[in-house]
Amino acid sequence: MKILIGIIIVGLVIFFFIRKNSNSEQSEESKLPSKLYSLNDGNQNELLVSIKVSQEWLESIKTKYDWNEFDEYDNRMWEYMYKLFDETIEQSEIESYDELWSKLTHQQKLFWVFLSFNGDTNNGGVYQFLFNRPEFIIATAEAWEELGIEELETDYNAVLTELTGKISKIGELKSVFNDESKSWNKRWNSFADGYKELKSTEKIEDYYYDKEFKKIVHKKVADYIERNIEKFAEIEK
Known part of the structure; x- marks a missing residue:
């Protein structure tokens, strides 16, 4: 990620963090992200949030899912999500985003960022991701660079460049959407x-939904996890 873009985003993306502060919602607010996240925040290498998985399970995943027979909805990446992210986070019982982010390893943080981008983008496009998960805007750029997905890194940085010039307008739209006193139709239109x-x-x-591109991305993420498996779980031999 270009350093200049990062600096500008840090200064302007505060518009995305418009939260309600009524007393009735303060307990829920404390669980929400309070800042822009970077993969380099907090804990990096110590496995503080994890589960135990067997070497046999890991080998079974590699045997079952051959990249030459790619299924975009059923492959190694999804299996790693269910086990190494969903189950891990559920068992941690950590409710605060900030606490969870600070305790995850660098590699776990990257996986969380990818899953957030992938989920929102598949559901409603890149803008939906930026709207719903602004805390991950910078970390996502870092993730594409670390994963070595050059096309996505370049095009995502172009989005950040455009975003810096329109952050005020988009912040206004988000403010309207978050205003529960307005009609749902007006909020949705914003x-x-x-x-x-x-x-x-x-x-x-234009290309993120293409099956062949999904194969590239899912494999990159799965390979990354396999290379760094000790940063995701305790391995039982």
């Missing part, structure tokens, strides 16, 4: 208008 503001997201969406 969300939908955001898609018109960030046209650079369309370039990513």
Whole structure:
């Protein structure tokens, strides 16, 4: 990620963090992210949040899922999500995003960021990800660079460049969406208008949904996990 883009984003993306502060919601607010996250935050190498998995299970996943027979909805990446992320986080019983982020290893943080981007983008596009998960805006750029997905890294940085010039407008739209005193129709329209503001997201969406590109990305993530498995779980021989 270009350093200049990172500096500008840090200064302007505060518009995304418009939260309600009523007394009735303070307990829930304390669980939400309070800052922009970086993969280099907090714990990096110590396995503080994890489960135990057997070497046999790891080998069975590699045997069962051959990348030459790729299924975009059923492959190694998803199996690692169910076991090494979903189950791990559930068993941790940590409710605060900030606490969880600070305790995860660098590699676990990257996986969380990818899953968030992938889930929101598959559901409603890159803008939906930026709208729903602004805390991951910077960490996502770091993730594409670390994973070595050059096309996605370049195009995502282009989105950040456009975002810096329109952050005020998009912040206004998000403020309207978060205002529960307004009608749902008006709130929804404010969300939908955001898609018109960030046209650079369309370039990513032109190829992100393609099965062959998904194979590249899912394999990159799965390979990353396999190379760093000791940063995700305790391995029982």
